[in-house]
Amino acid sequence: MEIADVKAKPALKTKKESSIKRGKILERLLVYGLLIGLSIVFIFPFLWLIGTSLKPENEALTFPPTLIPNVWDFANYKDVFTIVNFGQYYMNSIIVTVGTVLGTVLSSTLVAYGFARIKGKGRDAWFVLLLATMMLPPQVTMIPVYMIFAKLGWTNTFLPLVVPAFFGNAYFIFLLRQFFRTIPKELEESAYLDGCSTLGIFWRIVLPLSAPAIITVALLSFMWTWNDFLGPLIYLNDDAKYTLALGILQFKGALLIEWGPMMAASVLIILPLIIMFFVGQRYFIEGIATTGGKG
Amino acid sequence: MFKSKTFSFYMFILPWLIGFFIFTAGPMIYSLYMSFTDYSGLGAANWVGIENYQKIFTEDPLFWQSLWNTFFYTIFGVPLGLVVGYLLAVLLNAKVKFMGAFRTIFYLPSLVPTVASSLLWILIFQPDFGIANSILSFFHLPTSNWLLSEEMVKPSLIIMSLWGAGGGMVIYLAGLQSVPATLYEAAELDGAGKLRKFWHVTVPMTSNVIFFNLIMGLIGAFQIFTQAYVVSNGNGGPNYKSLFYVFYLYQDAFKFFKMGYASALAWILFIIILIFTLIQFKVFGKKVYYEYDE
Incomplete structure (x- = not known):
């Protein structure tokens, strides 16, 4: 084992470097993964809000709900001012x-x-x-x-x-x-x-x-x-x-x-x-x- | 010279000084007095001694219920909010690309007026067609009545509050960015790994902002009102499980016009907040790191 190590010294060095590099990449992936996942969670209620505001009344109450309205309906924005x-x-x-x-x-x-x-x-x-x-x-x-x-x-x-x-x-x-x-x-x-x-x-x-x-x-x-x-x-x-x-x-x-x-x-x-x-x-x-x- | 300086100082702070006496000091004394009366908003205020306080502690189940509700919300909501806010800040501080975009996404929900966000979450938590239950049933998980359930109404309100945790994140981020890089380098030379650096450098060096957010979070949580008022149609339901302390105080003062009684409730709240703040300063105060200022 030791002999092999001595022989492989130059290779080992790069191997170690690459493992550090791999660790860094893995860490980056984890950070971005978490950030993107959390972003979706945080942004979701907004999408839901905007989606519902554009749905006609019958679609707002359907189950399972639709995120993106089937029909885009701006009537709600007009109704806001009349109701x-x-x-x-x-x-x-x-x-x-x-x-x-x-x-x-x-x-x-x-x-x-x-x-x-x-x-x-x-x-x-x-x-x-x-x-x-x-x-x-x-x-x-x-x-x-x-x-x-x-x-x-x-x-x-x-x-x-x-x-x-x-x-x-x-x-x-x-x-x-x-x-x-x-x-x-x-x-x-x-x-x-x-x-x-x-x-x-x-x-x-x-x-x-x-x-x-x-x-x-x-x-x-x-x-x-x-x-x-x-x-x-x-x-x-x-x-x-x-x-x-x-x-x-x-x-x-x-x-x-x-x-x-x-x-x-x-x-x-x-x-x-x-x-x-x-x-x-x-x-x-x-x-x-x-x-x-x-x- | 000295005299004129003092004069102009008082001229400058005059607006606040007048406001302090009219809107703070005067009302404080008056509300303390009222807490010993049966004032109803109309007619005379009769002195009743400590009767209000006696009633509150011995004959009023809603006082204990609202106090418990508020403690529950505070004990679980505040630490969770601190952790989520801190986690977001630490992630953003990791020199990521699109940092501005991520920061905006996490911060925006805390901008949304409480009334509007409460209405939105009523829709999300709607038992029959709400998206929360749709997602749960998609994964074959048990669904819930959320805001309409006695057990879940407070946890639901805590989930709602976590959506706004990005407000604290901004404060943490500023704290994290002011930690000197040399400290991390020194820790690395001593052979500290990621986790050790986090626990022994990052957390202690940002303890002042954590402490600030803790105090502010607690004071805010004790005063929770709007969300509960909106989701329960102003009655604190179901079965008083969302009747928080300030909510109950509001009802007593402005719905039932028990102004004297409500004043006693307000003073009890004040004492509770004061005790909690003092305890925090005692427990954490000395451990908090402060930058040398002037």
């Missing part, structure tokens, strides 16, 4: 979302800059308090806040959903503060020496440099507001005021569910988020990664 007040829901969601995003960006950037750069007395204590509020389950404050808005006569309006955004969001304040601290201080200092006020520095120097972080905040806040269910459920009780998340449930009666139109409506709700994701992918992923990674 329920879908156009109105869409408009309502847009109003609430745009208002919330605007309020969030305006207030959170301002507050975040205070925490990032202005060494006022008591800053650290307030910052700890801000972080603590992120852990607070919103259910603790939900009932009294509801009572405040009820007292103001704001129930069944969009105000309870939009107005709180103008007082800043702890999560975004934290994200923006982390970003502001990476801006070189020298820029602000030289502007200060030139006689620029703190507000001027914030407005003319810091904000323009922070576009990526602001876009991230706007995108995330858009997504959360668009998806919010509990808020509209508590505050809106008139069909004409419903946002999409509430409105889509109108397709679901206690006994009868109109699957085709409901799935078509779901596609229409998801669509803006998907488009937004592809347009702003970089900001999305970075935003989630920075807040998560540097906590």
Whole structure:
């Protein structure tokens, strides 16, 4: 055995190399196999959603089900707008979302800059308090806040959903503060020496440099507001005021569910988020990664 | 100078400061007070002492049921979600081609609004013509009533939540990519194999993001509401098996207008979350690796 080994030394070397190579290839195959398998599992519900939205009613309920519709039928997408007040829901969601995003960006950037750069007395204590509020389950404050808005006569309006955004969001304040601290201080200092006020520095120097972080905040806040269910459920009780998340449930009666139109409506709700994701992918992923990674 | 700095600091944080008192601190104190009253949303709030808390712990089977439901969902759902998210991230971190495409595929489901994804899964889990049972019966496996079954409704909701595990994946991926390559090289020189490198380098070096996802996952799981509301038509069925804690709290407050009682429930939830978070910091906090920051 040993003699054979010595004789075969050059061959052995290449054999060993090739076995390492084979191991590498095997590992690659395993990784790609898993990735492709999991991709199919993750993508399948989407295909199912789109497929059902294009099926005529009788095909949606057949057994065994068909993945790709036998007949492509866009009628569901038309029905979405006639069965329920879908156009109105869409408009309502847009109003609430745009208002919330605007309020969030305006207030959170301002507050975040205070925490990032202005060494006022008591800053650290307030910052700890801000972080603590992120852990607070919103259910603790939900009932009294509801009572405040009820007292103001704001129930069944969009105000309870939009107005709180103008007082800043702890999560975004934290994200923006982390970003502001990476801006070189020298820029602000030289502007200060030139006689620029703190507000001027914030407005003319810091904000323009922070576009990526602001876009991230706007995108995330858009997504959360668009998806919010509990808020509209508590505050809106008139069909004409419903946002999409509430409105889509109108397709679901206690006994009868109109699957085709409901799935078509779901596609229409998801669509803006998907488009937004592809347009702003970089900001999305970075935003989630920075807040998560540097906590 | 000092004074004016302090002044401008408070001017900048003023929006949050006002919001903090109106929407957080004030309501917290008020809700604590309400939890000791019989407030019904209308009329006067009468002081009842600890009666609400007493009732909750001794006379309310739905409190225990909803607490158990929530624990079940959390204990199985959160670790599973962490593992799936981490697995996806590790696979993607293996320098694969089309990484962007795979990442998008895994991430997109977490973008889907909960209401829309819940409706979609109702369709998938439909007992008569749903695709889940079709696939199972194709392979001659036992089928299930899924969301309509007392035993399966919570596991079904956990399966639904795993579809969104790609949200955590993005955070893990950032953590994985920040592990210095030199550490792997050093481990290789010491003769460490793949698995050892994974357990002794990758996992400890990403412990901060795992910890972050664990805390966030737990807080989120404790507050599960929308999915359960949609799949059970707002009643927590079948037989209260999908009535989660926040769902029950919502019903008490806004359906039965037991605002005082619901406030007591909210405070119990707050204490539970607080205890769990503190335990996690105690158990895992010291073992977590943090990058040197500033």
